Amino acid sequence: MKFNTKVIHAGIHPDPATGAIMTPIYQTSTYVQEEIGVHKGFEYSRTGNPTRAALESNLAALESGKYGACFGSGLAAIDCVIKMLNPGDEVISTNDLYGGSYRIFKTIFEKYGINFHFVDMVDVQNISNEINDKTKLIWIETPTNPMMNIIDVKSIVEIAKIKRIKVAVDNTFATPYLQRPLELGADIVMHSVTKYLGGHSDVVMGALVTNDESLAEEMYRIQNSSGAVCGPMDSFLVLRGVKTLHLRVQRHCENGEKVAHFLHNNPQVDQVYWPGFKTHPNHEVAKEQMNGFGGMISFTLVGDSLDKAKSIVSKTKLFTLAESLGGVESLIGHPSTMTHASIPREERMKSGVLDSLIRLSVGIEDASDLIEDLENAFKN
Numbered sequence: 062m063k064f065n066t067k068v069i070h071a072g073i074h075p076d077p078a079t080g081a082i083m084t085p086i087y088q089t090s091t092y093v094q095e096e097i098g099v100h101k102g103f104e105y106s107r108t109g110n111p112t113r114a115a116l117e118s119n120l121a122a123l124e125s126g127k128y129g130a131c132f133g134s135g136l137a138a139i140d141c142v143i144k145m146l147n148p149g150d151e152v153i154s155t156n157d158l159y160g161g162s163y164r165i166f167k168t169i170f171e172k173y174g175i176n177f178h179f180v181d182m183v184d185v186q187n188i189s190n191e192i193n194d195k196t197k198l199i200w201i202e203t204p205t206n207p208m209m210n211i212i213d214v215k216s217i218v219e220i221a222k223i224k225r226i227k228v229a230v231d232n233t234f235a236t237p238y239l240q241r242p243l244e245l246g247a248d249i250v251m252h253s254v255t256k257y258l259g260g261h262s263d264v265v266m267g268a269l270v271t272n273d274e275s276l277a278e279e280m281y282r283i284q285n286s287s288g289a290v291c292g293p294m295d296s297f298l299v300l301r302g303v304k305t306l307h308l309r310v311q312r313h314c315e316n317g318e319k320v321a322h323f324l325h326n327n328p329q330v331d332q333v334y335w336p337g338f339k340t341h342p343n344h345e346v347a348k349e350q351m352n353g354f355g356g357m358i359s360f361t362l363v364g365d366s367l368d369k370a371k372s373i374v375s376k377t378k379l380f381t382l383a384e385s386l387g388g389v390e391s392l393i394g395h396p397s398t399m400t401h402a403s404i405p406r407e408e409r410m411k412s413g414v415l416d417s418l419i420r421l422s423v424g425i426e427d428a429s430d431l432i433e434d435l436e437n438a439f440k441n
């Protein structure tokens with residue numbers, strides 16, 4: 062089955078009881094057993110629920126994986142991956158990382174004796190320098206937030222395989238429509254389903270997908286033992302959202318390209334960070350490992366004026382000022398005072414998060430309306 066067919070059909074079966082074409086919301090905690098140990102495959106909804114199960118097999122198929130598991134949030138999915146490790150194990154992670162991932166690594170797992178090293182993965186050599194006998198996991202995020210850096214998954218997998226280190230990829234920004242890390246050799250792919258997979262800004266959810274049977278066993282054991290599962294109603298909403306994933310992401314890419322070029326040609330804009338530009342670092346890698354460049358764009362202003370940045374984000378009307386991304390509606394954000402405010406200014410500056418940096422999640426509205434909205438916001 063091709064991707065655009067999978068989004069509609071993979072893992073979805075008409076309801077055996079009624080023939081309902083859409084997977085029902087099995088809003089139930091438990092399941093009647095005919096006699097001890099005789100049941101229809103479901104015993105208790107933390108362990109398994111038919112609505113969640115349909116979504117789990119759908120998302121697994123989209124990532125070209127065999128095993129999928131859904132969680133109450135993206136961070137709960139990350140929590141599950143790190144719980145597969147043991148005290149003394151080490152993880153190498155990207156330095157340009159989603160803030161919540163950094164927080165759970167540093168403030169939750171370090172106290173259980175798991176150690177994290179953060180390196181610039183745009184240069185793969187930096188990873189080799191950090192590997193030792195205790196390294197058990199490499200955690201990749203690509204494109205990164207908010208600088209849209211592209212990390213070469215295949216090259217990292219090559220290094221990791223030799224040392225028997227597992228590779229996990231946070232694929233939230235790219236979506237499986239644009240990038241499938243398991244096909245590039247990664248062991249686990251993680252999603253904040255909250256973003257593009259849900260796609261309608263109405264659900265918080267996470268997911269993991271793998272092809273490795275022993276990793277899958279651990280994943281389901283932790284999902285059931287720690288219990289950070291998502292509910293059937295949310296599973297239904299995401300099943301519904303995913304059906305248009307290919308169409309939405311196609312439009313996010315088209316609109317993203319138009320907005321990126323508008324910004325590039327605007328004399329008030331300094332840098333535009335969007336992996337579709339030939340001048341973007343690792344543009345060639347992006348072309349190789351992605352099927353498009355997405356609708357996430359960051360840019361800075363000439364003179365790096367904080368006041369001008371604040372004025373722009375307050376003036377846009379279609380681009381709404383909010384955290385999060387990946388919904389059908391366009392959002393605008395100001396990393397240095399919002400998502401990245403907790404990082405010391407000097408550190409921020411080093412990674413390019415200047416005072417005037419603005420991040421856009423370009424939605425699927427009419428592109429000319431979006432550009433007009435930005436044009437008006439740039440006026441004094």
Ligand SMILES: *Cc1c(COP(=O)(O)O)cnc(C)c1O
Nearest residue numbers: 134135136159231233253255266
């Ligand atoms: C939002 C996000 C997360 C965390 O997911 P939640 O669903 O908010 O818990 C992790 N990684 C990336 C790249 C994200 O954008």
